[in-house]
Amino acid sequence: MNQEDLQNLRRDYSLAQLSETTVNNNPIKQFELWFHEAVEAELYEPNAMTLATATRDGVPSARIVLLKGYDNYGFTFYTNYLSRKGKEITKNPLGAITFFWGELERQVRIEGTIEKLSKEVSDRYFQTRPKNSQLGALVSPQSQEIAGREILENKMNELEAEYADKTIPKPSYWGGYILKPRMIEFWQGQSSRLHDRIVYKKIDNTTWKKVRLAP
Known part of the structure; x- marks a missing residue:
């Protein structure tokens, strides 16, 4: 695809509308x-959601993870x-x-502070995972450089034999996080790029302010 074709990739949106008078006052209920x-x-x-984090000095990174x-x-x-x-x-806990649910012409953006879940919660969830997923958590030194895929495959074979008839323990370096939101934005695609954007901003522990943003 050439640059001109890329620049001309676009579609009009028309499936639904989003109004500040009809959305739920609680953004979690709306989500x-x-x-x-x-x-x-x-x-x-x-x-599936894009999770964005950053270093202490603000260098960002993003990847797809699964909401659980x-x-x-x-x-x-x-x-x-x-x-x-x-x-x-x-x-940097921010x-x-x-x-992005493209078929529904919708996007939800959430910003907040990330904290670890308790060990007890992580332990319980780990035991609900498929066995191969449990083993994968033990096998992979995630984000570290490795010499080749065979290192992972050999380790997986070893652990499959070791835990054939045993409960697989959650590794200490694996567990859950919770992103506690302070801003949640709902985006609904509209015709002529005049998209609907409703944003909720957290005022205190129980109160949200709801406003419309220009697209």
């Missing part, structure tokens, strides 16, 4: 509604604490997540 609709639409991995839970406290995901994102969260 729940949209997430349910994404699931009902049978979108591919509707819980949400409530009024925040949005949860699991990873290796020693991965790049884990190290960045330790030094982060952002983004959902």
Whole structure:
């Protein structure tokens, strides 16, 4: 594809509208509604989200992770604490997540502070994972350089034999995080690029301010 073709890639949006008078006053409830609709639409991995973190001096990085839970406290995901994102969260707990459900012409942006979940919560979740996923957490020194894929495959074979009839323990360097939101924005595509944007800003522990933004 040449540059001209790339620049001409566009579509008009017309599926739905978003109004500050009809959205829920609680952004978590509004997220729940949209997430349910994404699931009902049978979108591919509707819980896939872009997680953005940054170093202490503000150098950003982003990757796709899977949402594993949400409530009024925040949005949860699991990873290796020693991965790049884990190290960045330790030094700079500010982060952002983004959902894009293109088939529904929707996007949700969430900004806030990231904290570790308790060991007990992480332990319980780890034991619900498929066995191969549990072993993968033990095998992979996530984000570290390795000499070749065979290192991972050999280690996986060893651990499959070792834990054939045993419960696999959660490694100490693996567990959950919760992003506690202070801003949540809902975006609904509209015709002529006059998109609907409703943003919620947290005022205190229970109160959100809701406003419309220009597209």
